[in-house]
Amino acid sequence: MTVEETIKKDIETTFGELVRVEIERKHRVRAYTPRNMVLPMLAYLKQRGFHQFTLLTCVDWIKDGKFELVYNLYSLNYNVHVLISTKINRDKATMPTAINVYEMAFDYEREIHEMFGVEFEGHPRLDEFLLEDWKGIPPMRKDFDTRKYVEEKYGMKDLTKELFTRKEQPYRGPGSNG
Amino acid sequence: MGKIREFDFEYFIGPAHPGVTGNMSYHIWAEGDTILKIEPNLGYLHRGFEKLVEQRHWIKNFPLILRICVPEPDVNEVLLAMAVEELNEIDVPERAQYIRIIVLELARLAAYLFYFGGVAGAIGLYTIPQWTIGDRDYILDLFEELTGGRVYHIYQTIGGVRRDTPEGFEERVLKVLDYLEERLKDYDKLFFEHPLFLKRTKGIGIVDKDTALRFSVTGPNLRAAGVNYDVRKQEPYLIYDRFDFDVPDIYRDGDVYSRAMQRRLEFAESIRIIRQAIDKMPGGAVNIKIRNPFEYRVRAGSTYVKLESSKGEYGFYVVSDGGVLPYRLHVRGPSFSHGLQLVRHIAEGTNIADISMILFSLDVCPPDAER
Amino acid sequence: MQKGRCVMGMNLKFFDALKFLVRKPHTVRVPYEKKEPAKRYRGIHVNDWEKCIGCGNCAKICTCQAIEMVEIPTLTPKMGATNLRPQVDYGRCSFCGQCVDVCPTGSLKLSTEYEIISSDINDFKFIPNLNRDSGPGTGWESDIESSLLDFKRVEMPERDPKERKKDFDWVLKGFSEEEAVFEAVRCLGCALCVQGCPTGMYIPEYINAIFNKDYEKSVEWMFINNPLPEVCGTICTHRCEDACVYHNRGQAVQIRYLKGFAAGKVDDYEKVVGISKKKADKKVALIGAGPASLSCAFYLRREGVDAVIYEAQKVAGGMLKLGIPRYRLPDSILSKEIDFIKKQGVEIKFGIRVGVDVTFEQLLKMYDAVFIGTGYHVGSRMGIPGDEGEGVFDAATLLRDVNLGKEVKIGKKVLVIGGGDVAMDATRTALRLGAEEVILSYRRRYVDMPASDEEKHEAEAEGVKFMTQTLPVEIVRDKNGRITKVKYVETEMVHEEGARRPKPVPKMDNVMEWEIDTVIMAIGQKPDWSFLPDEWKNKIKFDRRMNHIIVNDDMMTDVEGVFAGGDIVNPRADAISAIADGRKAALGIIKYLEIRK
Numbered sequence A: 001m002t003v004e005e006t007i008k009k010d011i012e013t014t015f016g017e018l019v020r021v022e023i024e025r026k027h028r029v030r031a032y033t034p035r036n037m038v039l040p041m042l043a044y045l046k047q048r049g050f051h052q053f054t055l056l057t058c059v060d061w062i063k064d065g066k067f068e069l070v071y072n073l074y075s076l077n078y079n080v081h082v083l084i085s086t087k088i089n090r091d092k093a094t095m096p097t098a099i100n101v102y103e104m105a106f107d108y109e110r111e112i113h114e115m116f117g118v119e120f121e122g123h124p125r126l127d128e129f130l131l132e133d134w135k136g137i138p139p140m141r142k143d144f145d146t147r148k149y150v151e152e153k154y155g156m157k158d159l160t161k162e163l164f165t166r167k168e169q170p171y172r173g174p175g176s177n178g
Numbered sequence B: 001m002g003k004i005r006e007f008d009f010e011y012f013i014g015p016a017h018p019g020v021t022g023n024m025s026y027h028i029w030a031e032g033d034t035i036l037k038i039e040p041n042l043g044y045l046h047r048g049f050e051k052l053v054e055q056r057h058w059i060k061n062f063p064l065i066l067r068i069c070v071p072e073p074d075v076n077e078v079l080l081a082m083a084v085e086e087l088n089e090i091d092v093p094e095r096a097q098y099i100r101i102i103v104l105e106l107a108r109l110a111a112y113l114f115y116f117g118g119v120a121g122a123i124g125l126y127t128i129p130q131w132t133i134g135d136r137d138y139i140l141d142l143f144e145e146l147t148g149g150r151v152y153h154i155y156q157t158i159g160g161v162r163r164d165t166p167e168g169f170e171e172r173v174l175k176v177l178d179y180l181e182e183r184l185k186d187y188d189k190l191f192f193e194h195p196l197f198l199k200r201t202k203g204i205g206i207v208d209k210d211t212a213l214r215f216s217v218t219g220p221n222l223r224a225a226g227v228n229y230d231v232r233k234q235e236p237y238l239i240y241d242r243f244d245f246d247v248p249d250i251y252r253d254g255d256v257y258s259r260a261m262q263r264r265l266e267f268a269e270s271i272r273i274i275r276q277a278i279d280k281m282p283g284g285a286v287n288i289k290i291r292n293p294f295e296y297r298v299r300a301g302s303t304y305v306k307l308e309s310s311k312g313e314y315g316f317y318v319v320s321d322g323g324v325l326p327y328r329l330h331v332r333g334p335s336f337s338h339g340l341q342l343v344r345h346i347a348e349g350t351n352i353a354d355i356s357m358i359l360f361s362l363d364v365c366p367p368d369a370e371r
Numbered sequence C: 001m002q003k004g005r006c007v008m009g010m011n012l013k014f015f016d017a018l019k020f021l022v023r024k025p026h027t028v029r030v031p032y033e034k035k036e037p038a039k040r041y042r043g044i045h046v047n048d049w050e051k052c053i054g055c056g057n058c059a060k061i062c063t064c065q066a067i068e069m070v071e072i073p074t075l076t077p078k079m080g081a082t083n084l085r086p087q088v089d090y091g092r093c094s095f096c097g098q099c100v101d102v103c104p105t106g107s108l109k110l111s112t113e114y115e116i117i118s119s120d121i122n123d124f125k126f127i128p129n130l131n132r133d134s135g136p137g138t139g140w141e142s143d144i145e146s147s148l149l150d151f152k153r154v155e156m157p158e159r160d161p162k163e164r165k166k167d168f169d170w171v172l173k174g175f176s177e178e179e180a181v182f183e184a185v186r187c188l189g190c191a192l193c194v195q196g197c198p199t200g201m202y203i204p205e206y207i208n209a210i211f212n213k214d215y216e217k218s219v220e221w222m223f224i225n226n227p228l229p230e231v232c233g234t235i236c237t238h239r240c241e242d243a244c245v246y247h248n249r250g251q252a253v254q255i256r257y258l259k260g261f262a263a264g265k266v267d268d269y270e271k272v273v274g275i276s277k278k279k280a281d282k283k284v285a286l287i288g289a290g291p292a293s294l295s296c297a298f299y300l301r302r303e304g305v306d307a308v309i310y311e312a313q314k315v316a317g318g319m320l321k322l323g324i325p326r327y328r329l330p331d332s333i334l335s336k337e338i339d340f341i342k343k344q345g346v347e348i349k350f351g352i353r354v355g356v357d358v359t360f361e362q363l364l365k366m367y368d369a370v371f372i373g374t375g376y377h378v379g380s381r382m383g384i385p386g387d388e389g390e391g392v393f394d395a396a397t398l399l400r401d402v403n404l405g406k407e408v409k410i411g412k413k414v415l416v417i418g419g420g421d422v423a424m425d426a427t428r429t430a431l432r433l434g435a436e437e438v439i440l441s442y443r444r445r446y447v448d449m450p451a452s453d454e455e456k457h458e459a460e461a462e463g464v465k466f467m468t469q470t471l472p473v474e475i476v477r478d479k480n481g482r483i484t485k486v487k488y489v490e491t492e493m494v495h496e497e498g499a500r501r502p503k504p505v506p507k508m509d510n511v512m513e514w515e516i517d518t519v520i521m522a523i524g525q526k527p528d529w530s531f532l533p534d535e536w537k538n539k540i541k542f543d544r545r546m547n548h549i550i551v552n553d554d555m556m557t558d559v560e561g562v563f564a565g566g567d568i569v570n571p572r573a574d575a576i577s578a579i580a581d582g583r584k585a586a587l588g589i590i591k592y593l594e595i596r597k
């Protein structure tokens, strides 16, 4: 059994039905986890020797109304990354903080709070991180329109707008194109 | 953390020059010369790359994404290419892989030269930066010849590199390598064996093994703490498994000295890798045709790709929804680990005169933390 | 180096340091010396305005939006080009060179020049031309290899020439979906090809729909100005491909076959385009059921105008049916599209020759307007000794008879005279009728042949022998009147002062001969005006040689209410021009009828 399979099996036996584990490729295991299982999972993996909190990131699936949080852990012994994916509701997004398990999550959570607006419950310092005096919607959300922002804030015009938009029009019989 | 009293000093170092490559400030509270608390203050270099990427076709992100990092921009390009190639299951031509290795290792050399100059400068040995930055220019000349650009190379593309090597390039690389090897002896004499250097750096800014692991430190900083971890060995990307090189494991004290010496030894290993690459490089095509840059799509899915940069593990988490634009790209810069939480932790109790040197020895690079 | 060796005192020894005295530094020199950039250095843009076609792809790829396309009013663009030229803002440009790699013409490059020094901010924004060129082979250039674009098209699969020449079945195999999508992705969407299309089809739009495998959407785009998309997708002269940006350095996108592919994927046009329910209470007569009339009738019906076509033959399609051989355009495709036009309510009266069965004036009285689309149907003859009598055909008649299923008897050794597409059709039809040897005689050079390259290649592949720069002078018959030989001379290309192209001059002193039993002349067709009463021949304005009718922008002749289109109007003489004419005439007729109201 490969290392990846062992980890997969171990997670499955520990967490049962609740978690779907996939081996994405060599060195990468993905665990699709419900929101409330993330912290136990982190604690479990830390105890299993996943010392490295490689990253925490967020993906905005605006069409589904979800944020996907991805916790990426790495263990030197196994030489495997486990990516824990969890989907949370997009409006009033909240998530319990992970800093009590991995203190490295501290700044990652600050960043995601600022860029996506996810509240990390129990985090002591969700203050300004990279931005300054930001009043609008969190900028990394998909509904934040960068071009519009740039046009309004800096008065720059979009030079390629016409080059990109196709002039869609339905069939209208003669006269639609002289 | 010591208690901060009203009459303690409060300093800001940075954002103009906190002893790191890039703009970032550290807010320091000190009692006399001893630091009580340090708080990194980011945002000076936040350019919103991750957002910009989402609005550009895949291919258009190559000129953009590498601008995250000045000393070693190529890792960004290669990672983006690797991610796309993995998702779309592209076989990259052999020759392109070898060229990529040469580019990456040359970039590592250039970044280390920058590093040597930085550490020496922070100590006050000002001849060294003059030398190393001057010598780095020879590498930039090679890059200029190969890629058309000196600092930002914009040389990678989906499925390979944009152009084949110019004529006689390999010989000129070897010449520069010979020169650098010769030069290393001078550096040793003037710097690495310099009593001042030894005195100033030994036992200072210690990041021991446990601390390093606890704060997810990677790269040479981790290796200098005695953990033999190198992505090139652990998870050989591109074709690193075909090369014979060592991960030096002599210095394990985790102090400024070990970190500098670790890089000094790795410098020589990189030269070894380039020599092998030039020796073994096959002929053939250097890229594939993507047919239409505006309609190039990447299969839906996500991947985490990583490589060993001069600063540590550099990773991209890439998500595609099957469209012509990336859906999400998260850059995991190594400095996010060793520039923030780690610094908060180790700075307490250090001397204020050492802090610049410690920061530089860790190779904190704010651009890759802030993006 | 040894670990931790600590040498007290000066580490760099005095003599070590001495060597630096004589070393040439690698830094900026005083007084200033310009650093010679590497050959491949990416500096300031250079653009060859002669080659640049103003397609805007460079602006489209620029990640920094540094390029803006600006109009140069003094330029007169050639076909497939605009008078836009890229203007670069060096406040934004990041010198990545992707604009160079995407430029389809190769006109753009980055030179090794890198200095712009000025206190005026406007000096950093200009329209590059050749002024700063650092010379060929320097700077960042892109050739076909290194370009981001793929200049090779997906070739249309064909049947093996040895097999296909035995029957009249379709020679093309058609694209698979995979191939079609793979080819469709090449379209950059710059829409310059539209300039080449006589009817201005929505090419980038329908190709994009093909790329997305949405064939119904694709067909919807096509029907806007072409009611015969699959026919055109099979036999069109594809002027669009000549205007395609890829054509400047490589192979154009397979626009024609992609169109045919998508149209072929949609079995029932009615679901996509629908049947017009409009009623206009007006009637229009159309003479001849060629593409011009069919297209005109289709668009008239879309607006509710009644359209009645008078066709002398028993079949519809004009030259599409009577001229083009079936191995190039199968009946199934043609009838599918003509049936759909009929379904729109177009009435076709077969077997009625205007001028014989009904007079032109009667039509004028019975209808609100008349459209003439009678085409070119009379084949020409050379008029050399022996060309009257058995064994000599003109191509138009021969092809018509073959297409109508009449029995045509030709010999084993056939000579075809001419160099156009009709001549190619004649050679290949002759092969399929059982000829063992087919010789093509053309008086100019191979490159001068008006036939399209692909037709030439296909004919050659099937074994037609090309004898260029030859001129038949006499057809020799035996005492039974059967052809035995054709005498010919060679020609020489002579370039005369002021002439557009060199002229073939026969070398009469050396007469040679071929063994031949059948001669097909494919040296052009002529219109037949006999249906027009003499007084009308004066009323309607013709060109000098009575080959073409002169019409205005609405395709109306000098006589109110009489419109014309197709081969008898435009000298391009192809199906798509006829379709364009027909559509334009439909718009003109609608306009005219409304004015009269």
Ligand SMILES: Cc1cc2nc3c(=O)[nH]c(=O)nc-3n(C[C@H](O)[C@H](O)[C@H](O)COP(=O)(O)OP(=O)(O)OC[C@H]3O[C@@H](n4cnc5c(N)ncnc54)[C@H](O)[C@@H]3O)c2cc1C
Residues within 6 Å of the ligand: C235, C236, C237, C287, C288, C289, C290, C291, C292, C293, C310, C311, C312, C313, C316, C317, C318, C319, C320, C323, C324, C325, C352, C353, C354, C355, C373, C374, C375, C376, C377, C396, C399, C421, C422, C425, C531, C565, C566, C567, C568, C573, C574, C575, C576, C578
């Ligand atoms: C051998 C050959 C191959 C060709 N190949 C191609 C090709 O590959 N691609 C391409 O684009 N074009 C091709 N063409 C040209 C193309 O077919 C014509 O340009 C096009 O058909 C012209 O259309 P039209 O409507 O003007 O006339 P036509 O198609 O010629 O139609 C005229 C119709 O009017 C009828 N008619 C004539 N006089 C009368 C009358 N007095 N009363 C009633 N009816 C009458 C005729 O019977 C005929 O049906 C080819 C032509 C030939 C001859």
Ligand code: SF4
Residues within 6 Å of the ligand: C047, C051, C052, C053, C054, C055, C056, C057, C058, C059, C084, C085, C086, C102, C103, C104, C105, C106, C107, C108
């Ligand atoms: S891409 Fe090339 S041909 Fe097109 S407008 Fe730009 S410079 Fe001109």
Ligand code: SF4
Residues within 6 Å of the ligand: B063, C058, C061, C062, C063, C064, C065, C066, C067, C088, C092, C093, C094, C095, C096, C097, C098, C099, C100
């Ligand atoms: S070189 Fe790059 S940044 Fe400059 S105009 Fe061309 S595409 Fe834009």
